[in-house]
Amino acid sequence: MKRTVSFILTLMVLLAMIPTVGLASEAGEELTYTKPYLLTLNPSNEMNVVWISKESGEGFVEFGLTEDLGTTVAATQYEIEGLRTSITPEGYDPDPAKNPELNVFQQIATLQNLKPNTIYYYQATTKVGDKIEKSKVYNFKTAPVNGEDFTFALLSDLQLKAESPATVKQIGQHKPDFIIYGGDLQNTPWKAGEWFFVEDCYIAPAEIGKTWFEIMQQEEDGAELLQYTPIFITPGNHEVDDQRIMSDKEMATNNPDDWSLSIYMQMFRPLYPEQEYYPNGKHWYSVDYGDMHISSISAFRWHPWSGFEAPGWIMFDDISEGSPQVRWLKNDLKTTDAKYKWVNMHWHMLNRGNDGWYPYSEPLVEKDGTVKYPHGDYAWNVLRPLFEKYDVNGVNFGHSHVYERYLINDVNYIEAASIGNNYRVADDPYHPSGYKPVIEENSIRSFMIITKDENGLTAQGFAASGPNQGQVFDSFIIAE
Numbered sequence: 345m346k347r348t349v350s351f352i353l354t355l356m357v358l359l360a361m362i363p364t365v366g367l368a369s370e371a372g373e374e375l376t377y378t379k380p381y382l383l384t385l386n387p388s389n390e391m392n393v394v395w396i397s398k399e400s401g402e403g404f405v406e407f408g409l410t411e412d413l414g415t416t417v418a419a420t421q422y423e424i425e426g427l428r429t430s431i432t433p434e435g436y437d438p439d440p441a442k443n444p445e446l447n448v449f450q451q452i453a454t455l456q457n458l459k460p461n462t463i464y465y466y467q468a469t470t471k472v473g474d475k476i477e478k479s480k481v482y483n484f485k486t487a488p489v490n491g492e493d494f495t496f497a498l499l500s501d502l503q504l505k506a507e508s509p510a511t512v513k514q515i516g517q518h519k520p521d522f523i524i525y526g527g528d529l530q531n532t533p534w535k536a537g538e539w540f541f542v543e544d545c546y547i548a549p550a551e552i553g554k555t556w557f558e559i560m561q562q563e564e565d566g567a568e569l570l571q572y573t574p575i576f577i578t579p580g581n582h583e584v585d586d587q588r589i590m591s592d593k594e595m596a597t598n599n600p601d602d603w604s605l606s607i608y609m610q611m612f613r614p615l616y617p618e619q620e621y622y623p624n625g626k627h628w629y630s631v632d633y634g635d636m637h638i639s640s641i642s643a644f645r646w647h648p649w650s651g652f653e654a655p656g657w658i659m660f661d662d663i664s665e666g667s668p669q670v671r672w673l674k675n676d677l678k679t680t681d682a683k684y685k686w687v688n689m690h691w692h693m694l695n696r697g698n699d700g701w702y703p704y705s706e707p708l709v710e711k712d713g714t715v716k717y718p719h720g721d722y723a724w725n726v727l728r729p730l731f732e733k734y735d736v737n738g739v740n741f742g743h744s745h746v747y748e749r750y751l752i753n754d755v756n757y758i759e760a761a762s763i764g765n766n767y768r769v770a771d772d773p774y775h776p777s778g779y780k781p782v783i784e785e786n787s788i789r790s791f792m793i794i795t796k797d798e799n800g801l802t803a804q805g806f807a808a809s810g811p812n813q814g815q816v817f818d819s820f821i822i823a824e
């Protein structure tokens with residue numbers, strides 16, 4: 345009898361050691377589309393652990409100061425609406441409505457009352473019926489509240505580009521404390537298979553393994569990305585749900601309901617609690633990380649059909665003087681007492697290129713079909729004076745997929761987005777203001793790491809390709 349009890353006990357111990365479904369498995373977990381990712385508006389004392397599951401169920405996060413964890417928080421589940429798989433494994437129908445809707449659920453566990461500048465370990469668990477899937481045990485560090493050091497990375501515009509995984513892995517190997525991402529995540533937000541791997545969903549052969557979450561959650565070779573570090577993100581033109589409004593005149597002019605950032609805003613819900621999807625909704629936020637204040641605004645536009653001039657560039661969110669976003673930004677920059685100020689926006693208000701010659705404001709189409717911009721350039725005439733007046737140290741862009749920076753009246757304007765490809769053409773004109781970049785380097789892929797220490801904010805541009813891969817090719821002081 346004693347031996348039987350002993351055998352049963354041994355069996356129970358052995359059974360307990362068998363991994364539950366998908367435990368710590370690699371990509372393609374049974375219950376989840378993504379690993380956990382971290383979002384917060386209060387990085388010194390609160391963290392949202394977020395992940396995407398395939399079925400409705402329950403989620404919870406266990407966390408603590410050691411890998412033994414100890415405290416459990418239940419996740420709130422949201423259904424993410426608007427994502428679709430492809431109508432056949434060979435491709436999507438261009439009309440989103442003709443592709444099957446995909447069930448996608450988001451789990452958000454909010455870890456509160458955390459200590460600043462402290463490492464926390466956590467593990468996310470998904471439960472659907474009797475199936476349980478646990479993530480690995482990851483960790484993150486809360487932000488300091490005073491002048492202590494931190495490091496962050498700048499990137500944007502991954503867009504399923506061929507070299508994005510290799511570049512982003514190098515960023516992850518620097519183990520930044522947080523990431524600032526300047527917009528353009530993939531190409532078409534309603535296509536679920538551009539966010540993460542979806543079984544039987546079309547993906548172009550060249551884009552396999554290059555979905556946004558797969559790139560941003562790499563953990564091979566010591567990379568620490570979204571599972572370990574919060575991301576502060578801003579929308580670009582590729583975050584509009586239905587990209588046909590950029591090429592279809594009828595849609596762009598007649599269907600305001602199609603002008604929506606809904607999928608992007610659902611994915612990053614804790615940064616946008618109001619979930620206002622339509623133009624001039626609340627697409628901005630700000631956050632204090634240590635002694636740096638980060639303001640994220642929505643500034644992007646596109647030329648929808650027949651090139652630049654018919655009927656002209658279209659803006660999504662207004663950045664004119666007195667617009668809700670500009671009123672907010674002015675107050676936000678005016679009221680912060682942070683030592684350093686940073687602005688994250690997608691539109692590259694200073695890069696070389698033809699598009700810089702078309703002022704960022706509402707187009708006016710003349711009877712003869714020509715287009716004028718009587719209001720001038722709002723980025724240059726409205727935003728730039730605010731940045732200067734309120735001593736903004738750095739403004740980062742995306743959109744041009746270049747490495748380029750300018751210094752104007754003590755404000756650094758930076759695009760460090762040659763992550764996966766590059767759009768620079770040799771004879772691109774300089775900005776009409778006459779300002780030229782301090783540096784442009786587009787012969788290699790690259791990224792930027794910025795360190796705040798006792799010397800101030802120091803930035804380094806790293807080569808991500810070429811003979812000097814891994815080396816710093818551009819080093820400069822942003823603020824002392």
Ligand SMILES: [Fe+2]
Nearest residue numbers: 501528743744
């Ligand atoms: Fe882009």
Ligand SMILES: [Fe+2]
Nearest residue numbers: 528580581743
């Ligand atoms: Fe863009």
